[in-house]
Amino acid sequence: MPRGKTPTSSKPPTIPADRRLLDSDLEAWAGRRAFRGGRRDALLGRVEWLRLTPDGSGLDARVRDHRTEPYEVTVRLQSGALHSECTCPDGATPACKHAVAAVETLRFPLSDVPKGGNGGRPRRGTRRSAAATTALSGYVVLGGGERTLTRDERISQAREEEIASRRQRSRRRRYRVELVSSEHQPPTFRVVDRSGTKHRVCLRGPKAERSNCSCDDFAENELGTCEHVQRVQRWYLRKPKRIPQHVMSVWFSPRGWTDRMPQPLQEIRLDTPTGSGAAALGHWFSADGYLRPVPDGTSADAWLGAALEAASGAASAAGWTLDLDPLVERIVERQENGRPDVDAIDAAWADVVPRLGMTLHPYQEIGARFLARRGRAFLADDMGLGKTVQSIAAALLLRRAQGMSRVLVVCPASLKHQWAREVEKVCGELAHVIDGPRAARLEAYTAWTRGFLILNYELLLRDLESIRATEPQLVILDEAQRIKNQGTKTARAVKRLESPWAFVLTGTPLENRLAELHSLVEFLHRRALGPRWRLRPFHVVEDAQGRILAYEGLEVLRKRLRGFFLRRDRSEVLDQLPERTDNTFWTGMTAQQRRPYRRQAVRVATLVRQGRALTGVEIQRLLRALTRMRMLCNARAQDAWELWEPRIADPRPPEPEEVRAIGSPKLEEFAQVLEELLDESEEKIVVFSQWKRMLQLAEFVTRDVLVRREIRCGLFHGGLKSQARATLLDGFRIDPEFRVLFSTDAGGLGLNLQDAASIVVNLEVPWNPAVLEQRVGRVHRMGQQRSVRVLHFVTRGAIEEKVRQVVEDKRALFEGLLSDGADQVVLDEEARASLVSRLSGLIDDERLP
Incomplete structure (x- = not known):
């Protein structure tokens, strides 16, 4: 080539898609149901692969759905109209949702897949640039734009980031590296970190591409590397080295298990100098070199023992050195240990x-x-x-x-x-x-x-x-x-x-x-459940701002858990449990509560309406303000505790004006309800709150009611000593005069009170629905002989009334994963919103009393 002349590229020229592919009415073509389903699949990144035909008048695509393999889709312009074929059951209809998803993906302005450590999201402060809707003939249309990343793209990015982080740690941390193998064995090293922990690293393959380490991270991450391997490879290969080739290796090589529990025995691998398993060992090792599954009626120890004996014989016959990884014996020991008869x-x-x-x-x-x-x-x-x-x-x-x-x-x-x-x-x-x-x-x-x-x-x-x-x-x-x-x-x-x-x-x-x-x-x-790093990219679909759009692949999780x-x-088992009834008591606010509540609401609104991501300090300020709003929904005295603490510690019952001064219509209502409950039956009552101070206030306002009836009460919280807890609970169970137990969530965790109480009172609504069910479950559980009543006290028109909306996506995920049939949980618009966005919605439509 003449000097100075620029070589010409062999890449095909960029071509535009036919305008009819971009402008046709897809809803009229496919029908409303297929159109809506296809657009959703496109937004969720289910189109894994797409390319235009050479003339731009058609496209081929692969679209992922609930089955393991994606569906193959073809869309062509024939006589000016769109025609499609798909391998799905609906592929014979005018157009299925997978065809719509393919065309919709083509229509989105597509930008490059972002790189770096942001988990697939653009860096803060960068704008999304849209490219023209064009593609290379025979080349994949890549990108993000409006659509989300596909699962493969998310996992690939996460994998690169995990390997890069281990590479960085290997450069940042200090290790002592010692060569401990002989010249006829694969290079083996002892790596000692600053704490004195020792790891064994072995380099295999012509370029040390098949290496392993004895550390837990290598065994679990399914990356094929770790920081110790990275450190040794960089140190050992800084100059050209000849790694012994006449070696047969039987070694531990973790595989990627995406849809089922890992089988450690099937991660024992055979490598020969020829690069493939010896034919004579095909009974034990598959074509890719990994040990075959243990046959029925054979123990893991016997199966592996026979395979190793055969490998040793084959190596000896061929004149090869046998490299037996010490990790192999550890795998067998772990398999046999803990397997019940x-x-x-x-x-x-x-x-x-x-x-x-x-x-x-x-x-x-x-x-x-x-x-x-x-x-x-x-x-x-x-x-x-x-x-x-x-x-x-x-x-x-x-x-x-x-x-x-x-x-x-x-x-x-x-x-x-x-x-x-x-x-x-x-x-x-x-x-x-x-x-x-x-x-x-x-x-x-x-x-x-x-x-x-x-x-x-x-x-x-x-x-x-x-x-x-x-x-x-x-x-x-x-x-x-x-x-x-x-x-x-x-x-x-x-x-x-x-x-x-x-x-x-x-x-x-x-x-x-x-x-x-x-x-x-x-x-x-x-x-x-696979390595930690792969869990989120495999199951969580996010938009470009990091908001969760959906959880997918839940059937894979259930399959891995099933065993x-x-x-x-x-x-x-409802037929074996007593009846449960729930009642809610709605209360208002006093002026004492309303004024500081509004000040905190303004602080929250100011923070969430800034239109940008909050700093760590701002997040802390936001959470403090929200906590104070919830406390003010309970009682003004809870927010001004230092003024009331001496009086609460005084055992005298309160005067009527003191009860009013506390500033809590909720507690006043609770005192009246408690009096009615105590008079109508001999049932015992458990009163829950997140805050110990709220329970102390509740005991204070009901002190007169309890004293006049000679009824005992107790406060159960996480700060009690173990023996004091046991004494308190025994008294509640045994003493007929001990009828009211005040308990915090932390103190009441795991309590079994079905043999003592049958009424549960919630003085506020927890943020987490699971906490609410835990409270009720202390009483409404196996062994309960009576009907269970659950009473909820909620401040109307304040943030407390809407707390459950904030956690609906958590309940959806819980039910979607742990109940059969759902492979994907798509969150609604409110659930998709970030914490700040949701709080903004709560403040915007809040009716301050």
Whole structure:
């Protein structure tokens, strides 16, 4: 080529689409239903691939729907009119929704797919640039524009970002790297970080492209790399190296599992110098080199042992060195350890169940068998259906069938003594409840060799190493939503517990985000729901501003959960539960409440109407103002607590003018209702509030009512010591004069009060609907013999009246994932809005009293 001459590009020229493709009336062509469905699919990024024909008069596309493979769509102009074909069942109609989605995608102004670390969203302050509706003949039409990214695009971006973050960490952190292999083996290194933790990294393949590491991150991330691999590759390959080629490797190579639980044995891979599996080993290894599934009737240990023996013989015959990854033996050990003997469990059923101190309901028998047979399982029955009893029965089955003897129960502090009572009730044993100073606790851990050991999450965090040293055989996490946030110290500590068997119990496995469910499942099976980084891009559809449009692929989640996850809704056993009735009492505001309430509402409105993303400081100011608005809906005195605290501490009943000065029509109404409830029957009452101060005010305004009737009450909250909690609850259950229990949400977590109370009072509406059901579930649960009444007190015309609207998308996700049939949850306009947008809507239409 002559110097200075610019080479010509071989890329086909950009061509425009035919105007009839862009201007035709798609609703008239396909019908209203197909048009609306197709436009929605286009907006949700379901068109995975699209290209124009060479003359621009037609297009070919692939459109994803609920099945695994996308549908193939063809649209052509014939005699001036649109004609389409699709592989879907409706493809024979004039036009299906997939054809509409393809044409709609072509019509959107398309911009380049954004790059970088924003998760597929434009950087703040950048404008969206629209390109002309053109494409290259035979080339894919890429881009975002109005439509969202496809699932593959989202995952690809997230994958790149995860690998880049590990590369950055490998450059930023200090490691000591030592070569520990011989010259005839693949280069193997010991990588030691600053804490002294050692990892083994092995480089395989001509360019070290097939490497692995012994760290947990490599085993779980399904990226094929980690920061230790990145560090070693950069250090070792800084100069050309010749990696030994005459080596047959049998090694651990994690695969990407998108639609089912990972099978670690099928991640054992064979690589030969020729680049493919030896023909003689085809019985054990598939064409891609991975170990075949274990045949029925064969143990994992025997299957892998035979495969390794065959591989060793083949390597020896060919004159190759055998490279056997030490991680392979660890995989087999983990597979065999913790796998219950199902036949032994079924045989133990006849011995264990008749000796229980109670009769299990049929659904409880199913739950107990499920837990015992799975060994590591998740029981997410609705509140009040007896998860505690089912888990104790399952533990007894494992004890009888497997010889398991040590059961560690981790629960909230308020439930420790309740668990002890349940254990004694079910099997007659005295459980060990951990309390007291550190020296006494350490002595109890050392002495524990058999039975149930019960402690709370806070003690687990303090005594983790001592608890790990006890080597529990079964760990039961009750109210396991305590570890829903994977970054907390509690979650990290719990996940360091090791045991062959484990049960996770919670009635609310999902409250706000899919990541919460992932964190809970991680305790049982680290990779059951895939790597953390892939969860959001796989299941969450966002627009360019990061607002959630829909949750998709929920059937994949259900499929991955199915083997170890069991949930029964209360409606399934409703015939065994007492009747429940709900009543709402609407109250207003006084002038004392209204004035400061308006000031806080103005602050919220000022923040949310700025038309930009809020800073961290502004978010904190916003949340403080919202909290004060909710407190002012309760009582003026709650917001001005320092003025009222001395009087509340005084045991004298209040004067009428003091009750009015508190500034709370809600509490005045509550006092009247409570008086009527106490007079009409002998039923006991549980009063809930998010705030301890609100409960103290409630006790204050009802003090005269209670004193005149010689009725006792108590305040149950998270700050009580364990023994004080147990004494208070025993008194509420046993003493007929103790009829009113005031409880915070934190204090009442996991309480079983069905044998004591039958009336629940909510002094305010919680932000989270799951919290509301948890409150009611303390009383309306299995074992309740009476009709249950639930009373709600709500301030009319204020933010409290609309709180449930803010969390509708959370309820939609919860129900969509945990009930069969829904693969996608598309949120409505209100639910799609960001927090700031939704709050703006609440303030805009709020009717200040």
